[in-house]
Structures are given as C-alpha cells and as structure tokens.
Amino acid sequence: MADMDKPDWAEALKERPFGEQHFTEALKTGIRKRIKRESRRKIRTLPWLLAAAAAGALIFLLFRMDGMLPLGGQAAERSVYNVNGETRFQVFPEPELRAGVQAGYIFRFAAPFSEFRGKKLSIAATHLRTGQQADAVRPVEIMEPSSGYEGLERFTARFALPLGGLWRYEVALDGERYGDVVLSLSEPSWDISPTFKSGSYSMRGIEGKVGFIDPGFVAGKANKYLWHFWGEDGELDGELTVMAVKKGDDRMIEVFSGSGLGGGVNGADRTLPSMMALPEAGVWRLLPFIDGLLFDSIVVEVKEDEERS
Template sequence: MNDKMKARPGWYAGLTETPFESPAWTEEKKEALRTALRSGPESGFARPRLKKRAAVAAAALLLVLVAAASLGIPSSGAPGIAGPAGDESWLPRSQYEVGGVVQWEVFPGGDLVAGKPAGAGWMIRKPLAELMGHKARIVATHRQTGLTLVELPETTIDETTAVEFDRHLSSAFGAVDQTRLATDLALPLGGEWKFQLSLDGEPQGDVVLNVPEAADSWKPSGSFVSGPFEMTGVKDKLAFIHPGFVAGKGNKYMWHFWGTDEEIGGDFQVFGVKRGSGELVKVFEGQVRPSPHNGADAAIPSSMMLPSAGAWKLVVTINERWFGTVVVEVREPTEQEAAEAARQNQSNE
C-alpha cells in the first residue's frame, strides 16, 4: 500500500465498497430485468417493433427507478434550487447525459450535509481497461458564493484508484461496464454545488447537488487546550489561538493543524462567509509546512480581519481542498477601537 493510501482516514477504505446498504441488484432483480428485456408477444404483425420498444423503455425506466429507490434519491430532483428562470445549468441532477445516454453519475454515500464528509462513488460508464492511465479530476463550485474547491485532485486511473463495477449487469443498451472513483464528498457550505469532471484536462460535463446545512452549522466553534494554550476550532483537526474578533480591526492569530504530512502541507487559504450573506471574503493565504508546535502537527501565524459584526465561517483550504471550518462571532468595535482600526487601515495603504 502506498503512502497516499495510508494517509487516508480509516473510513475512506469503505468507499471502495458498494454505497448501497444492501445490494442494489440482487439476482432476482437482475433476472426480472433480463426477463423484461426478453418479454413481449411473439405473435402479431401490425406493431411488433413498437411493443418491443415499449418493453425496452419500461425496463430502462425500471432500472432508473430501482437505482434511485435504493439510494434514496428523489426522482423529481433536489428541492431548494433557486435562480433565474431558464438557468438550466444549475438544475439538480446526479447524472451527466449526452443524447439521452448517461456518461457518468454520482452516488453520495450516507447523509449528505454541509460540514461533514459523506463519501461518494463517481461512476463512469466505461470499463476500467479503457480508462487506465488517464488522469481524472473533479472540481466543485458553490453557487451562492462562487467558492471553488478540488473534490478529486488529478488522479491517474488504475487498479489502486478505481474499481470496475457491475460489469455483467444488463441494460437496454447491452452490458453496462462502469468504473468507480471514490472521494470524500466533504463540502463546507450548504446550497447548490456544481461538480465538473475532466479527463486528461478535457471537460466531461457536470452534475449539480443540493447540499443542506446542518442545524448547528452556525454554532460558534468550541475551545480546547493544546500545549500551553487555549485554542478555538475543531479538536485534533484545526484551531487558532483566539484573541477575539472586532469588526474592521486586524489582529494576529496562530493557526494549528493536525493530520498527515500530505494533508497539512501546501497552499493555505482562509475564506470568510458571513451568515445571511452570499459574499465570499479572502481573509488570509500562505504556505503551511508540517512542523510540530504546541501539540499540533503544524502551525502558521496569520493576520486576519473581518469587515463586519456577526457570525462568520472561516473556511480553510489546503491545496484547494476543504480542510475544515471554524465559526466565530465578530463584535462591533468601541469608538476607541474604531479610531484605532481607521489609523491602522491608513498606515497599511
């Protein structure tokens, strides 16, 4: 097993298993589908082709409905999609089709909710042998804020990164050979997310998922002690020594990270999203390198300022992948603090 596979969390290995709680295609279901494909009256001259086509269409519909029922996916699409009429690019869909034929699709695993990894299987309707050696990448874009994240870094498809799935399953179009890629499907914000798949840098279409917010997603993050300091954040994940936030006033904050060298090394960015606003603010960026500090596996000093009072999510990415989120409350400045902030801003200009 290579270092990349070792670095993944323990539950990641489970994504190589089928995302269904029970087999989606039992032998009975497969046989029923085969029977439906073969069925149809043998006699009758006037419209035999029409009847056969109806049987094939019914079987194909059965295939879609059974799969959707097994996954708990509503056939009418996800609720909550907003936007101008006619903006079909953001309509909810878990499949990408060309000419009515599915090219690839996504199956979220577990309960998909913002702030928690759900895991997902990405099914490409091609056999593994045909995809071997090609490089796949998946990028996610949040509709409300424009935040863009890497869901799957550029990955060479082979037996260690992909699995051939349902090789002998019959369909109206013959044998279905699919190759499955697995990802964390971890998203920091609720709302509509568009996922774009590319192979060797060439776009292969997109799908859109509606991700609900957790009920407590705006609850301020808790505190804990690491080394000699009290920190605010997510224990054993990420946190910073927290002197508090005053609207419009910059301050220094020492970020701390826990994880493998692969997870915590690279380009570090902090984005701010205020509750009730779709505005995305870049708060800080820098480079983080693994180096133990205050009981953490890495640390980096930062200077951060949030422009207005209220609840804010600090969304942290490393190498364009979501690493974690810290929720903070920003208070209004006193008159003295406002004057100091104005002087500070003038000196920075």
C-alpha cells in the same frame, strides 16, 4: 308605439353623425391593399421564424442530452450524467451533505477501464447561485481499477465545499470535460465552534482536525492567530489560504494567505501563525484552504469595536 309618440331626439338619431361619409370606397380599397402587403410580409418572414425556433429547440435538446440544462431551464439536483440516454456515470454522496464539512462520495463510471487507464481524473465544483468555484479533487492518475471491480465503478473522494445550495460537480479527464452532476448542500450550522485543549493551550475549532489559539475577534482589528492542523502529510502539504463568509451572506473574502504549513507544536501535526481581521461584527465562518482544497470550517463571533462606538 306610433311615430307621433316618439320623442324629438329619436328622429335626430337617424341622421349621420359626420358631415360627410368617412368610410369611403377609396378608404376601403386602401385598407385592403395594406392588409395584403402585411400578409405577404408575414409569409416571407415565417420561414425565418420557423428556422430560428427549430435551431433554438435543437440547442435546448443538445444541452438536455449533455446534462447541462435541466427541464424548464431551472437548475435542479441531478446525480446521474447521461449521454444519448445511456448513463456515463453516477455519484453516491453521503446523506445530508452540508456546506463547510468534509463528506465522502462514490463515483460509479460505466465505461470500460481502458477509457481511464493512464489518464488524470479531476473534479471541480461551481456554486450555481454565486458562480463561486472550488477544487474538489486534484488531478489523480488512474492506474488501476476500483478494488474488487473490473472498471472504475467505485472511485471514492472526500472533500468539502464552502457554501450551501446547488453545486455543479464537473468531472474531467486529462483536463477535458467528461460530464457533470448537480448536488445540493444544506446550509451549515452557525453555532459558534467549541473550544478544546491541546498541549497547554485552549483552541477554537474541531478537536483532532483543525483549530487556532483564539484571542477573540474585534471588527476591523487585526490580531495574531496560530493555526493547528491534524492529518496525513498529503492533505497538509501546500499553502494555507483562509477565506471567510458572514452569516446571511454568500460573499467570500480572503483574510489570510501564507506559505506552507510548518512543523507541529502543541500536539498538532502542522502549524502556521497568521494575522487576521474580519471587517464587520457578527457571526463569521472561517474557511481554511490547503493547496486550494477546503479543509474544514470554524465559526467565530466578531464583536463591535467599542473604541469606535
């Protein structure tokens, strides 16, 4: 196309948009100096950043080696505890672990028996979602190897934990941490516990294990409940504390704390009267702890207070 055919605005585009040259040599020189300063600053900072990254990686590896942090930083189920690639112990629980119900566990320790002889072994548990802690095995002095074994390859325990989800089981010897595993407990059944007859009374709970004479529960109203327990003297010795958790909530509240269990009546081995109240209507799980260990659980329904409505 000839120049005469170009429109008037085409010639105007050839002119600079500014009245003066904005990107001057002085400006270019200033920018170059600033870039050099920033480069030197980054070079000086780089060793510190590398050192911090290396320290963080080391801490991560140490935690991984000690079995405290699963890959990815997220809690994961783990039935084996390793140190430097070698198994220190492993746990074999009953299948289908469920919260609020006693279950059996076998702990297989790899170290020679001399490492355990005369020491007290205990197991504590921590609920990873809430931080709730519970005793699983009270300190027991290890005097003999497992029956039929040279070492502690078959240390057995039976206990219950109150909430569903992941729990960290921490083994200690003479109060010093020995290692841990992480196991998952499924949510318990929230069906209302059945009633059964013992002596001349109807009780709510688990026949032959635990129950109480149940006059019903009304939200916010206290009432008397006579607890009944069946079992060996060792597991029934200690103070009774009753916790409770509402369906759909992990928050546990204390509803009763009393003295040691008394003598048996109504066919039970031990009994204890209690005064209890649950604050809200709905389905609740009562969790009786004897000497700090969860005995079992009972599910009840709490009705609205009609006088308040």
